[in-house]
Amino acid sequence: MRLTHHQVWSAIDALATRYGFSPSGLAKSAGLDPTTFNRSKRVTPEGRERWPSTESLSKILDATGADLDELMALVRNAGKDRYEPASPIPLIGFAQAGAGGFFDDGGFPVGGGWEQIRFPEVKDENAYALEVSGDSMLPLYREGDIIVVSPNSGVRRGDRVVVRTLDGEVLAKVLIRRTAKTVELESLNKEHSPLVLPLNRIEWMARIIWASQ
Secondary structure, three states, rough: OOOOOHHHHHHHHHHHOOOOOHHHHHHHHOOOOOOOOHHHHOOOOOOOOOOOOHHHHHHHHHHHHHHHHHHHHHHOOOOOOOOOEEEEEEEEEEHHHHHOOOOOOOOOOOOOEEEEEOOOOOOOOOOEEOOOOOOOOOOOOOOOOOOEOOOOOOOOOOOOOOEEEEOOEEEEEEEEEOOEEEEEOOOOOOOOOOOOEEHHHEEEEEEEEEOOO
C-alpha cells in the first residue's frame, strides 16, 4: 500500500479525536512540542510536504494506548471511520481564551487563530472547544482535557460552566447560585474556595455540554 501525506495526517487527527485529544493535546501528552501536529507544520514554507517521524508515531501510540494495527486501519481509511465526528468546531486553549479577539460580547467564537477539532454534531452551531489548563476542576477535568461549550444553551444551577470576566479571566466552574447582583461559583477541586463575582464583572457565561474523559 502506498502511503500518502493526507492519509497519514488524517489518521493522526482521527486517533487524537478517538482518544479525546486535540492535535496539540496529543502532542503534549506524547511528550512532544505542542505545535508538532499543527496544520501549519505539515507543509514547509516552500510548500514541501512534511511527514511525522517514526519516533513521533511511536510516542503517540504510547500516549493513547493504541497499537500499530489501529493506526494503520485509520491510515487505510484516510482517517475516516465511524468514530470520526461529522463536522469541525473551533478549538483554543484556556490561556488564549482570556486574550482579546476570540469572542464577541455575547461569548460567541469569532476571528482567526482558532484550531479545529472534529466532533459529533451538536445542536448549537456556535459551539466551540477549550483545552483545559490548571487543576481547579480536578478530579473531573484534567490538564489537557477538551471541553465543549454551548453559548446558546440555557444555564441553570448545578451546571458546569465557563465564565469569562471583564478582566479577561476564563474560569471553568460549577454554578451554585445566581442572584440579581452576584454569581456564586464552585470548583470541583475542594482545595479551591468558592468564588462570588459581582454580575457586572462577568462578560459572559456558557454551559459545558461535553468533556473528554
